[in-house]
Amino acid sequence: METSNKTWSGRFTEPVSDLVKRYTASVTFDKRMAEVDIQGSLAHAAMLNQVGVLSDEDLAAIVTGMDEILQDIRQGRFEWDIDLEDVHMNIERRLTEKIGDAGKRLHTGRSRNDQVATDIRLYLRGASDDIGGLIRELQKSLLALAEKHAATVMPGFTHLQVAQPVTFGHHMLAYVEMLGRDAERFVDCRRRINRLPLGAAALAGTTYPIDRHLTAQLLGFDGVCENSLDAVSDRDFAIEFTAAGALTMTHLSRLSEELILWMSPRFGFIDIADRFCTGSSIMPQKKNPDVPELVRGKTGRVNGALIGLLTLMKGQPLAYNKDNQEDKEPLFDTVDTLVDTLRIYADMMQGVTVKADAMARAVRQGFATATDLADYLVKKGLPFRDAHEVVARAVRYAEEEKKDLADLQVVELATFSPLITADVLNVLTPEGSLASRDHIGGTAPNQVRAAIERWKSRLAL
Numbered sequence: 001m002e003t004s005n006k007t008w009s010g011r012f013t014e015p016v017s018d019l020v021k022r023y024t025a026s027v028t029f030d031k032r033m034a035e036v037d038i039q040g041s042l043a044h045a046a047m048l049n050q051v052g053v054l055s056d057e058d059l060a061a062i063v064t065g066m067d068e069i070l071q072d073i074r075q076g077r078f079e080w081d082i083d084l085e086d087v088h089m090n091i092e093r094r095l096t097e098k099i100g101d102a103g104k105r106l107h108t109g110r111s112r113n114d115q116v117a118t119d120i121r122l123y124l125r126g127a128s129d130d131i132g133g134l135i136r137e138l139q140k141s142l143l144a145l146a147e148k149h150a151a152t153v154m155p156g157f158t159h160l161q162v163a164q165p166v167t168f169g170h171h172m173l174a175y176v177e178m179l180g181r182d183a184e185r186f187v188d189c190r191r192r193i194n195r196l197p198l199g200a201a202a203l204a205g206t207t208y209p210i211d212r213h214l215t216a217q218l219l220g221f222d223g224v225c226e227n228s229l230d231a232v233s234d235r236d237f238a239i240e241f242t243a244a245g246a247l248t249m250t251h252l253s254r255l256s257e258e259l260i261l262w263m264s265p266r267f268g269f270i271d272i273a274d275r276f277c278t279g280s281s282i283m284p285q286k287k288n289p290d291v292p293e294l295v296r297g298k299t300g301r302v303n304g305a306l307i308g309l310l311t312l313m314k315g316q317p318l319a320y321n322k323d324n325q326e327d328k329e330p331l332f333d334t335v336d337t338l339v340d341t342l343r344i345y346a347d348m349m350q351g352v353t354v355k356a357d358a359m360a361r362a363v364r365q366g367f368a369t370a371t372d373l374a375d376y377l378v379k380k381g382l383p384f385r386d387a388h389e390v391v392a393r394a395v396r397y398a399e400e401e402k403k404d405l406a407d408l409q410v411v412e413l414a415t416f417s418p419l420i421t422a423d424v425l426n427v428l429t430p431e432g433s434l435a436s437r438d439h440i441g442g443t444a445p446n447q448v449r450a451a452i453e454r455w456k457s458r459l460a461l
């Protein structure tokens with residue numbers, strides 16, 4: 001057994017089959033954590049040296065060896081070996097090949113259990129920061145579109161039926177708000193990600209006089225996980241991260257659905273730049289919104305990852321179990337999906353052309369100012385329920401006449417209520433309707449502009 005590659009094989013009397021080897025190995029995917037693994041090892045070694053467990057010479061050799069390994073990995077020269085199971089053992093074995101016994105001393109007072117938990121946290125900390133930056137870029141691109149269309153009128157919908165006029169800028173700002181909360185969620189879960197598991201060792205802590213606060217400080221963690229069993233076993237921080245990702249994707253899937261609808265000739269509200277669309281191999285007239293459709297579809301992957309992780313954690317006894325090795329692929333897939341989606345989205349939104357004429361026509365087709373007429377009557381003293389009834393009758397009449405409310409003559413309108421006089425025309429136009437919703441959160445163009453300014457200062461733009 002001396003010749004085996006496995007670092008733990010001393011107590012085993014038969015080798016594992018190739019199938020079991022492949023089944024239990026994680027190096028094919030966890031090699032993605034190589035850089036943070038090395039970062040964690042260097043901090044651990046520095047700490048061991050500080051507390052007198054590792055000599056200066058050993059530390060120096062580890063630092064040099066790891067540096068070479070890092071270069072090899074970055075340049076694609078490092079050969080990952082499935083016999084060595086995972087990223088941790090691959091790197092440790094290479095280190096030992098390079099520097100001898102000092103490499104074997106690195107694992108003093110540590111276990112792969114606290115090592116892997118540390119790696120995931122370091123990895124997700126970086127991913128949270130990257131994603132936060134990308135969300136900001138997308139918000140920027142939506143803000144630019146909102147600014148251009150702060151006064152562009154479009155129908156606002158409820159139940160996908162024309163409800164009231166809104167501005168396209170206001171509609172874009174709704175997504176800026178959603179993404180703002182998404183970014184907050186990543187910042188918030190980062191606080192719980194950013195605690196150090198190292199020192200928990202396998203599960204119970206270690207007999208060496210370690211200084212966990214020093215390791216935490218070296219790695220930029222805000223503090224240490226204060227229970228060793230919890231430190232190696234829970235992945236709630238990863239679940240939270242994925243939940244934040246699932247919500248972000250869910251928001252983007254809603255925007256995608258709207259882009260798809262708006263781009264359909266039935267709506268004809270927008271156009272998406274050709275580079276985000278594809279044609280059909282059989283129908284020459286087609287221009288399909290592939291990117292938004294894929295975003296909508298990929299939301300399923302991330303939602304699936306969230307359910308997968310919750311299910312993985314459910315019912316696991318303390319402390320570490322190999323089940324947890326299954327946390328990585330859904331996490332990595334979540335990160336990749338989010339990063340790609342956010343990047344492509346920021347670019348795509350810059351390539352959206354708004355067809356203001358079509359939007360304005362649609363507003364005039366759905367009695368979008370009916371509520372404004374009711375409010376007008378209320379302001380003249382009619383109770384709201386009665387006003388609602390008057391307007392309902394007027395709408396029925398207009399429908400029969402195949403006209404919009406704004407197209408009716410004042411005398412025609414006055415037949416429904418004596419309170420209706422010439423000044424009614426101000427409230428029946430979409431512009432009048434927009435302008436009158438003039439409070440924070442309302443769709444009036446000057447409120448939309450004010451909201452854009454608030455976001456710009458919040459995002460330091």
Ligand code: ARG
Pocket residue numbers: 026030086112113116320322324325326
């Ligand atoms: N590859 C393992 C994982 O991802 C590392 C920890 C293994 N620990 C163990 N005791 N087998 O979870």
